[in-house]
Amino acid sequence: MxxxxxxxxxxxxxxxxxxxxxxxxxxxxxxxxxxxxxxxxxxxxxxxxxxxxxxxxxxxxxxxxxxxxxxxxxxxxxxxxxxxxxxxxxxxxxxxxxxxxxxxxxxxxxxxxxxxxxxxxxxxxxxxxxxxxxxxxxxxxxxxxxxxxxxxxxxxxxxxxxxxxxxxxxxxxxxxxxxxxxxxxxxxxxxxxxxxxxxxxxxxxxxxxxxxxxxxxxxxxxxxxxxxxxRSNKRKLHMALQTSGALANYYNRLGNQELYEHFLMELVEYSLSAITPKRKMQTLLAVGQNFSTNISKRLMTSLSKGHVQ
Structure with missing residues (x-):
């Protein structure tokens, strides 16, 4: 003690x-x-x-x-x-x-x-x-x-x-x-x-x-x-968000990808729940744009690797 x-x-x-x-x-x-x-x-x-x-x-x-x-x-x-x-x-x-x-x-x-x-x-x-x-x-x-x-x-x-x-x-x-x-x-x-x-x-x-x-x-x-x-619902949500982030960090250090991604997903869900509807739409649009950009980059990389002149 x-x-x-x-x-x-x-x-x-x-x-x-x-x-x-x-x-x-x-x-x-x-x-x-x-x-x-x-x-x-x-x-x-x-x-x-x-x-x-x-x-x-x-x-x-x-x-x-x-x-x-x-x-x-x-x-x-x-x-x-x-x-x-x-x-x-x-x-x-x-x-x-x-x-x-x-x-x-x-x-x-x-x-x-x-x-x-x-x-x-x-x-x-x-x-x-x-x-x-x-x-x-x-x-x-x-x-x-x-x-x-x-x-x-x-x-x-x-x-x-x-x-x-x-x-x-x-x-x-x-x-x-x-x-x-x-x-x-x-x-x-x-x-x-x-x-x-x-x-x-x-x-x-x-x-x-x-x-x-x-x-x-x-x-x-x-x-x-x-x-x-x-506690207020807002405070409870913030506590859950912090806990999911801590668990994600822990399992990332252990190299447990399944649990790391599980708590990352929880972190995203709690984060979206915590922000206003306007911000939520902006965030989802930004995520969609980021996803499209990353997919395009991966496709271009794959095509260039497979192309032979």
């Missing part, structure tokens, strides 16, 4: 099979419900809870400290004196590096789980299926007005191939349990704002993803303090 962080020295008496990772910031009203969702888990194996307070200015750190005092063999709290997210230095995935478990379960401090068998079901599957790297299930968005339809629809409520994961397929982040295979990001990906999409892409190098419909949906809270959910 950074120089301004500090953690407890206590750790679970038994080596945990699962590490629950929970970043929190200014979630005084919600974090207790999140922690209770962890503590209610019924498992045949040991697990630990790593909860990180990113220099909250409300009572979040106090609530975390109270739970850590009550459950010292389960909860490992981390506290920052300076907010790391605002300095483009988010505590995750570095917090993954602190995890002792073979598997990581992820849930932020304003969301919560509803199924006490969640961890057991997802971990049992991963233990018995080494070709899978990630499991996930449904999540229901909600706010003070009530609940909304499940977060992911259609084909996204199904399994993912390794390639689909590498292409950063959307997944309900608060529902995931995955193998603990990385604790840092490649340099191209460290500034990508949609870091969960980056995680899925990296995990795809290790296996497939399994959708588990038998697990009760988790609850995804929409509120003004949400890091992503309450």
């Amino acid at each position: 950074d120089a301004n962080s500090n953690k407890t020295s206590t750790s679970p008496s038994a080596a945990p099979l699962v590490s629950i990772v929970c970043p929190a910031y200014n979630q005084e009203a919600y974090v207790a419900q999140t922690l209770e969702g962890f503590l209610m888990q019924q498992t045949t194996f040991a697990f630990e809870i790593l909860v990180n307070d990113d220099a909250s200015t409300d009572g979040t750190a106090r609530i975390i400290a109270d739970y850590a005092k009550r459950f010292p063999t389960l909860i490992r709290p981390f506290y920052h004196e300076t907010n790391q997210y605002s300095q483009n230095n988010p505590p995750v995935p570095r917090l993954f590096g602190e995890a002792r478990g073979r598997y990581i379960a992820y849930c932020e401090g304003d969301d919560y789980w509803t199924d006490p068998r969640k961890l057991q079901i997802q971990v049992d599957f991963l233990e018995n299926n080494p070709d899978y790297v990630l499991t996930y299930h449904d999540a229901i968005p909600f706010d003070i007005s009530g609940q909304y339809p499940i977060q992911l629809q259609g084909k996204l409520r199904g399994d993912a191939t390794a390639l689909e994961l590498q292409k950063a397929r959307p997944i309900s982040t608060l529902t995931t349990v995955f193998r603990n295979v990385f604790d840092s990001l490649p340099p191209e990906l460290r500034a990508a704002p949609l870091n969960d999409l980056v995680w899925w892409s990296l995990l795809g190098a290790y296996g497939k993803g399994k959708f588990m419909g038998e697990v009760k949906p988790a609850m995804y809270r929409l509120h003004p303090g949400g890091v992503f959910s309450m």
